[in-house]
Amino acid sequence: MRGRITICLMTLALAHAAAAQGDPAVIDRIIDEGTDNSQVWDYLAYMSEEIGPRLTGSTGEARAMAWTRDEFDAIGLHNARLEKWGEIPVRFDRGPSSARMVEPVEQAFEFSARSWSAGTDGPVRGTVVKAPKTIEEVEAMAGDLAGAWVLSPQPQRRWRRRGGDAAERERRREERERQQREADAMNAALEDAGIAGRIYGARSDLVITSSQRGWREMSFDDLPDEVAVYVRRADYDAMNSRLYDGEDVEVEIDLEHHFVEGPFPVANVVAEIPGTELPNEVVILSGHLDSWDGPGTQGSQDNATGCAVALEAARILMEVGAKPKRTIRFILWTGEEQGLLGSRAYVEGLSDEEKAGISAVFVEDGGSNYQGGLLCIEPMVPMLEAATASVNEAFPDMPVKLVVRERMPRGGGSDHMPFNAEDIPGFFWQEHGIGGREGKNYRFIHHTQHDTLRYAVPEYMVQSAVCSAVTIYNLAMADTLLPRQQPAEPTSPTPDESIASTSSETSGTTVSSPEAITGTWNGRLTGEDAPPGAEFTITFAVNDAGHLEGRIESRMGDDPLQTITWDPAAKKLTFGRDTEQMGMIKFVATVDGATMKGTLDIDGSFQMQFEAERTTPAVAATE
Secondary structure: OOOHHHHHHHHHHHHHHHOOOOOHHHHHHHHHHHHHOOOHHHHHHHHHHHHOOOOOOOHHHHHHHHHHHHHHHHHOOEEEEEEEEEEEEEEEEEOOOEEEEEEOOOEEOOEEOOEOOOOOOOOEEEEEEEOOOOHHHHHHOHHHHOOOEEEEEOOOOOOOOOOOOHHHHHHHHHHHHHHHHHHHHHHHHHHHOOOOEEEEEOOOOOOOOOEOOOHHHOOOOOOOOOOEEEEOHHHHHHHHHHHHOOOOOEEEEEOOEEEEEEEEEEEEEEEEEOOOOEEEEEEEEEEEOOOOOOOOOOOHHHHHHHHHHHHHHHHHHHHOOOOOOEEEEEEEEOOOOOOOHHHHHHHHOOOHHHHHOEEEEEEOOEOEOEEEEEEEEHHHHHHHHHHHHHHHHHOOOOOOEEEEEOOOOOOOOOOOHHHHOOOOOEEEOEEEOOOOHHHOOHHHHOOOOOOOHHHOOHHHHHHHHHHHHHHHHHHHHOOOOOOOOOOOOOOOOOOOOOOOEOOOOOOOEEOOOHHHOOEEEEEEEOOOOOOOOOEEEEEEEEOOOOEEEEEEEEOOEEEEOOEEEEEOOOOEEEEEEEEOOOEEEEEEEEEEOOEEEEEEEEOOOEEEEEEEEEEEEOOEOOO
16 A cells, blocks of 8 residues: 555644645545556657647647547546637648768768748758858859758857947948848858758757747748758768768758648647635646657657646546545646747736636646656745655655745746746746656757657656646645745845946956857756756857957847856856846856856846856857
């Protein structure tokens, strides 16, 4: 019985202290059902292998929305439905695609192409040429470009300086326009030469899928026409080195991309177990249904795992006959990968009364590791400790730990964020464990060609489903709603004398020995509490005035740094920016050659270790 007597005694001991426990007998049955009769892997396998990737607005996502709604209904939940939050003008469906070298050797590529980008009209075979750098080179190569695939490194984001007087800003604007005209002319010249398309090399052997810009405003009468693929670094190097040695390289690429004229509705999937006493008070468990759709991916860990956990938690609660006092609502979001679209729309549609009635929102969006922790504020600790205590007893090797902060996090890049922005307690389950089978961690999987069922961990999925079911049941049975963060009184910011502050409208900070830090740094959060997929790129450059400028790019956006100081003697670098959503974001790091390690502080309430490696040194600020 897995120590059921001990679990029940612990449950009773904690219940009076936190008033966050349900019926001990029901909790006992939840754990038994979830461990002995788990169906969580079946849900995950069906979504991964039968439905497959689920790009927002795609046929795959539409199938997944209908299937999960019907599963919730079959489980016995009430009012299983699709809640529409928007429309997309053009549907994009990716069919079977391939890319390979055919001469001088046969070699299949690992690759992707942007969602909502142009495909090919069947397999297109052509020679590979290195990208020309000028219009004159295009003209000189004209005879070699027709039908060729043009090979380039991954395009770099153009640096943009800020500040200066009106004349300087106008000069830079004119220079940017000139550069854009040159780039447009180069692209037009290549297209006029009749190239087959472009091949870009990724920065590593992980190929990230993203989307074509402007997909939400796309018109069926004006579809994209530039064909481009992104291959892993090893495949790029294989072609580039052969071209360097003077060999002829030939590839064959087949991109089956289908555009369907809309509009098509997009919706969140919602279902409920109605509360018996307080039906207008709600505990929410959620994951996001959409995924990226790059070749090879199944969208398994980002985020079919979260949807499978929600389905299994719902099944367990219905199977054991749970009768929560509050309503338990299950939501599978869509549009998460394009900017939390479904969850933002959901929160925007809530009345003040509905917002006040939400006790907690849990988001399962961290791959297939086990649910190992929650970030919370001190007043929440008694209730959350009591709500998860029986899980820790049932899974002693997979404990849930509470990490206490002064404030609930405003960021995080997943669907809990819009709720916390409205002071509704939103929780992103911190995932712990080995990361994935075969020694692969989540960075290897997240948004790459490796997001498949192959690397998911079954025993972690079982713990996550049971943990979710027990936690939401206990909070739905509590005497009170979960305590909330009290809105902070607006205050003037306190200057930090350790930082040389510079507005994004000024030209930067003058530093000595800037060559030690200029360039592009690829960073990530580290430590067992680090959210998966928390990666970013920082670029530092020196402008014509000798001032240091910087930008940080992540899934949350691309923004200028407002504060930068560099102490070359101590090798200490401090930089950050003030954000509307999360407050002051501050990085403090030690630089050792091409490695940077330090601490990220978010508004004084959240700290996390990070590290970064410099991939492109000595960048000068250009337009």
